[in-house]
Amino acid sequence: MKTTKTTAALLGLGLLLAGCSATPDPAAQTPAAQHETQAQALQASDTWAKAAKDGMSAGFGTLHNAGSQAIEITGVSDAAGNEIQLHETVGTGAQASMKQMDGGLTIEPGQDAVLEPGGSHLMFMDLKQPLAAAQRTSLTFTFADGSSAAADFEIRNFSGANENYEHGGQKPEHTMDHSKMDHSKMKHDG
Amino acid sequence: MGSAPSRRSVIGGSAMAALGGMLAGFGAAPAAADAGQTGQPEGQQGGTRQFYGRYQAGILDEAQLHAQFVGWDVIWGEGGKKEQLRALLRMLTDDAQRLASGRGVLADTEAEMAADPAQLTLTVGLGQRLLDQVGAGKNAVGSMPEFAGDKLDERYGQSDLLVQFCSNDPTVLAHAVRAVGKNLRGLAKHVFTQRGFIQPASGAFRNLFGQLDGINNPAGDTRELAVFGTQENPSWISNGTTLALRRFEMDLDAWDELAVSGRDFALGRRQKDGSPLSGTSVADPVDLDAANELGLPKIGANAHVALARPGSGDEVIHRRGYNFVDGERSGLLFASYQRDARTSFIPVQRRLAAADALNQWLTPVGSALYAVLPGIEPGMYLGQQLLD
Numbered sequence: 001m002k003t004t005k006t007t008a009a010l011l012g013l014g015l016l017l018a019g020c021s022a023t024p025d026p027a028a029q030t031p032a033a034q035h036e037t038q039a040q041a042l043q044a045s046d047t048w049a050k051a052a053k054d055g056m057s058a059g060f061g062t063l064h065n066a067g068s069q070a071i072e073i074t075g076v077s078d079a080a081g082n083e084i085q086l087h088e089t090v091g092t093g094a095q096a097s098m099k100q101m102d103g104g105l106t107i108e109p110g111q112d113a114v115l116e117p118g119g120s121h122l123m124f125m126d127l128k129q130p131l132a133a134a135q136r137t138s139l140t141f142t143f144a145d146g147s148s149a150a151a152d153f154e155i156r157n158f159s160g161a162n163e164n165y166e167h168g169g170q171k172p173e174h175t176m177d178h179s180k181m182d183h184s185k186m187k188h189d190g
Numbered sequence: 191m192g193s194a195p196s197r198r199s200v201i202g203g204s205a206m207a208a209l210g211g212m213l214a215g216f217g218a219a220p221a222a223a224d225a226g227q228t229g230q231p232e233g234q235q236g237g238t239r240q241f242y243g244r245y246q247a248g249i250l251d252e253a254q255l256h257a258q259f260v261g262w263d264v265i266w267g268e269g270g271k272k273e274q275l276r277a278l279l280r281m282l283t284d285d286a287q288r289l290a291s292g293r294g295v296l297a298d299t300e301a302e303m304a305a306d307p308a309q310l311t312l313t314v315g316l317g318q319r320l321l322d323q324v325g326a327g328k329n330a331v332g333s334m335p336e337f338a339g340d341k342l343d344e345r346y347g348q349s350d351l352l353v354q355f356c357s358n359d360p361t362v363l364a365h366a367v368r369a370v371g372k373n374l375r376g377l378a379k380h381v382f383t384q385r386g387f388i389q390p391a392s393g394a395f396r397n398l399f400g401q402l403d404g405i406n407n408p409a410g411d412t413r414e415l416a417v418f419g420t421q422e423n424p425s426w427i428s429n430g431t432t433l434a435l436r437r438f439e440m441d442l443d444a445w446d447e448l449a450v451s452g453r454d455f456a457l458g459r460r461q462k463d464g465s466p467l468s469g470t471s472v473a474d475p476v477d478l479d480a481a482n483e484l485g486l487p488k489i490g491a492n493a494h495v496a497l498a499r500p501g502s503g504d505e506v507i508h509r510r511g512y513n514f515v516d517g518e519r520s521g522l523l524f525a526s527y528q529r530d531a532r533t534s535f536i537p538v539q540r541r542l543a544a545a546d547a548l549n550q551w552l553t554p555v556g557s558a559l560y561a562v563l564p565g566i567e568p569g570m571y572l573g574q575q576l577l578d
Contacts, residue, residue, distance in 0.1 A: 048296040051376075060297075117299075132267065134277040134377055154284065156297035157375045 037147035041067025041109075044151035049124070050158040051133040058161045059084070059122035059139065059153050060115045065107040072144035073113075074104040076122055078137060083125040089118065098123070104144060117161045131155045236308045236358065241290040244429050245565040246572070248311030249510070249527050250413055253395075254356040257386045257512045258367050259435060259523065261349030261558070262378035264320060272324040276577050278377055279314070279563075282353070283571040285370050286312035295369045308359035310366060314572050315433050315560030320350035326576050327561055330426035334434070334559040335536060337543035339552075346437045346556025349381040354433070354525070360387075384437060384556070386512020386523040392472070394464065398440055398513050398520050399551070401457055402464035405472060406495075407509050416506040419529040426530070427576060429564035434507075434535040436524040437514075437556030445551045456547040458493030466495065492547045497538075504533045521552075531559055 047061030065071050076084040086101045096118070105120070107113045115121045122139070124131070131137060135155045142148045239247050267274060285295040290310055294301025321327035333348065353370065357363040371380065388395040394404035408416045417431045418424065425431045445453070454460050454467060464472040467488045468480035476495050480488040489496055500506045507528040514523050528534040543549070563572045 046296060050297070133373070133375070134281040154281070154296050156281075156295075156373055158297045160299060 036067050036069075038067070038069075038071035038143035038145045039141070039147035039149035041065050041069075041071050042141060042143075042149045042151075044149075047139075047151050047153045048156050049122075049131055049137060049153040050161055051131050051155050052124070052127060053130045054127050057124040057127060057131050058087075058117070059124070060117065061151075061153065063105075063107060063113040063115065063141075065109055065111055065113075068109050070106055070108050072104040072106045073141050074144050075142040077140050077142070080128045080137075082128055084139065085123045085125060086120070087123045088120045117158070121161070133157045236306050238291055238307050239309050239311050241287045241311075242567055243565045245418060245431075246311075246313045246563060247290070247565075248313035248354055248356050249417060249431060249562070250508070251311070253388060253390060253510050253512075254309050254311070255358045255388060255390075256356065256360045256363050257523070257525075258355045258363055259382075259384040259386070259525070260353050260355065260367055260371070261381040261383075262351045262353075262374060263381055264323075264350045264378050265376065266323075267377075272326065272577055274377075275320070275324050276571070276573070278351075278374070279573040279577070280571040281373055282312075282314060282370065283566070285373055286314070286572070289366045289369065295373060297373065298369055300365060300369075303361060303365035304369070306359070306362065307366075308357045308362050310355070310357040310359075310362055312366065312370070313354040313356075313433075313562065315352040315354075315562040316573070317348050317350045317352070317558070317560060319348070321561060324577070327426060330561040331432050331531060331559050334531075334557045337539055337554065337557075339543050339549055340554045340557065342557055343555045346382055346384065346558075348558040351378060352433065352435070352558070352560045382556075384435075384514065384523055385516070386514045388512050395513075397511075397522050398442060398515070399445055399453070399457075399548075400461050401453075401459070402461075402472070403511065403522070404509055405459070405464050406476070408506055412506070413508050416534075417508050417527045417529060424529070426561050427564055429575075431527050431529060431562045432531045432535075433560040433562050434524070434526045434528070434531050434539075435556070435558045435560070436539075436554055437521065438524055439519050439521040439553045439555050441551045441553070442520055448551075455490055456493065456550075458489040458495035467493075490547065492545045494542070494546050494548045497541045497546050500534075500538065504530075505538055507534050507538070527562065 043064040043066045045062045045064065047059070049059040050057045059076075063073070073086065076086065078084065086105050087098045088101045090097050090099050098121075100123075101120075105113055113120065133155055136152045137155060138150050138152050140148050140150045239251065241247060264275065264278065288295050289304055289312065290307055292305055292307045294304045298304070316327070318327075318329075318331050318333055321330055336342070355363055355366050355370075357366070367383065374380075391402065393407065393409070394402045397403040407413070418429060421428070448456075450461060458476065459466050466474055466476045468477035469475065476489065476499060478487065478489055478491075478496055478499070482488055507526040509524070509526045511525045512523045514521055526535055543554075546552075564575050566572055566574060
C-alpha cells in the first residue's frame with residue numbers, strides 16, 4: 001500500500017532526524033527542514049484495532065517517541081471520518097472504567113505510550129463503516145505542533161476490550177452485544 | 191501466476207542423476223548412510239527457526255517432536271475473492287513470523303506462551319478448490335484420488351487452507367494454533383485439527399506398530415530435489431511444493447496377535463533395528479532379489495518396503511509424518527512433501543493400497559492434498575508470488 005510506504009519512509013526520516021539533531025531546540029515547533037516535527041518523532045509498532053461491524057471499537061499498539069523532545073498527540077482521525085478519542089483507565093480491578101483523556105497524550109523522548117486492552121487506548125465512538133478482520137486501517141495522529149503522521153492498524157478479532165465507560169452516553173452495552181455475536185460464531189476447537 | 195510446469199515433464203540432467211542416485215540407494219548403496227543424521231536430532235532443541243527463506247520452514251528441516259495439522263475452509267465476504275485471500279494470508283504471515291520469533295500475534299491475550307517457540311514452524315498450503323476460486327494456481331495439485339481400502343471420514347477431508355504447526359513444546363504449539371485460529375474467526379471455518387507426536391531416532395521414528403519409520407527418507411540435496419524440483423522443473427510454483435496428508439488408523443489389537451516374524455515379513459524390515467530382511471544392518475539396502483536357502487525371496491513381493499520403493503526418480507517423496515493417539519484410536523498421520531504428488535505419492539500409494547501386506551492393520555480415514563506456498567522475504571506475505 002502506498003500509505004504504508006509513505007508512513008514507513010516518514011517514520012524512518014523521523015528517526016534519522018532525531019539521530020542527527022545534536023542541539024535540540026524546544027522552541028522549534030515548525031516543520032522546518034532542519035528541525036524535527038513531533039510527527040517525525042513518532043514510531044508506531046504492533047498497532048491493531050478490534051474488528052467490529054458498527055458501534056464502538058478500540059485501537060492499540062506501542063507509540064514510541066524517537067525524538068529528542070516530548071511529543072503530544074492531540075487528535076486521531078481516519079479517512080472514514082470516525083470520531084476517535086484517546087481514552088485512559090480510571091480506577092483499578094472491577095471498578096476500572098475508561099474515560100476520555102483530559103488533554104492530549106504526551107510521550108517523553110525515548111519513551112513509549114503503550115495502548116492496550118485494559119489500559120489507555122484509542123476509542124472509535126461510532127463506526128461509520130465496519131472494521132473487518134484481516135484488513136487494515138490507517139489512522140492519522142495530529143500533534144500539538146500541528147504536524148501529523150499516519151500509521152496502519154491491522155484489524156483483528158478480539159473478544160476482550162469490553163470495559164465499562166464512565167460517561168453514560170457511550171452505550172457500552174452496544175460493545176458487549178457485538179462481542180457476544182462474535183462468540184456465537186466461534187465454533188472452532190483449535 | 192506464471193506458466194505452470196508441464197505435469198508430464200521428465201526431470202532431466204543433474205536432477206535425474208541425483209534422484210536416480212537416490213533410487214539406486216534402494217538396490218545398491220546404503221540409502222540410510224545418505225541420511226547422515228545420527229546423534230542428537232536438532233529437532234529436540236529449544237530456540238527459533240528462521241521463518242523467512244527460499245522455502246517455507248517445516249518441510250526440509252528436522253521434524254519437531256509435536257505437530258498439529260489444522261484445516262480451515264475460507265468464508266467469503268463481500269468483495270473480490272483474491273483480495274480476501276490476500277488479506278487472510280497477509281494476516282497469517284504476520285502471525286507466523288511473530289510466533290516463530292517468540293512473540294505473540296497481534297491481539298494475543300497470552301503472548302507469554304509464545305516466548306520460547308521451541309523450533310516452532312508454521313507451514314501453509316492451499317487446496318485446489320480455493321486456488322480455483324481465486325483464479326490462481328490452475329491445476330496446481332488437483333485433488334487427492336480415492337484409493338482402494340479408503341474409509342474416509344469427512345472430518346479429516348480436504349480443506350481450503352492447511353497450516354502445519356510443529357514445535358518441540360506442545361504448550362507452545364497449543365497456543366500458536368489457538369492464536370491463529372482466533373484471528374481466523376469469521377474468515378475461515380475450522381475443519382479439522384490433527385495432532386501428532388514423534389521421538390526422532392537416527393533420522394526415523396518409531397511408529398505405533400513399533401516400526402522404525404522414515405529410514406529411507408531422502409536427505410540433503412536429494413530431499414530438496416524431490417520436494418522442490420529444479421529451476422527447470424519446479425513444483426506447481428517455484429520454491430513451492432505439495433503436501434499429501436493421509437490419516438491411517440492402526441488396528442493395534444489385531445497387530446498384537448502377530449508374531450515378530452510376521453510383522454517383519456509384512457514390512458520387509460526388522461522391527462528390532464529397522465534392518466531389511468535382505469541384510470543385517472539398518473544401513474543395508476533393500477534387495478528385492480535376495481533369496482534364502484530355499485530360493486524364496488527374503489523380502490516378499492507384497493512387503494511394504496517392496497511396494498513403497500520408488501519406481502523411478504520421479505517417485506521419490508519426503509515423509510514428515512507423526513504418530514497420533516486420539517481417544518481410543520491410534521495411527522499414523524502420514525505427511526509427505528513432493529514436487530508433484532501426481533507423479534510420485536499417488537502412484538506409490540496406488541501400489542500400496544492395492545497390495546501392501548500392512549493394509550490388513552491399516553484403515554485410511556483421512557486424505558487431502560495441498561499446494562504448499564513458496565518461502566518469502568521480510569516485507570512479503572505468503573502467497574504473494576501467486577496472487578500479485
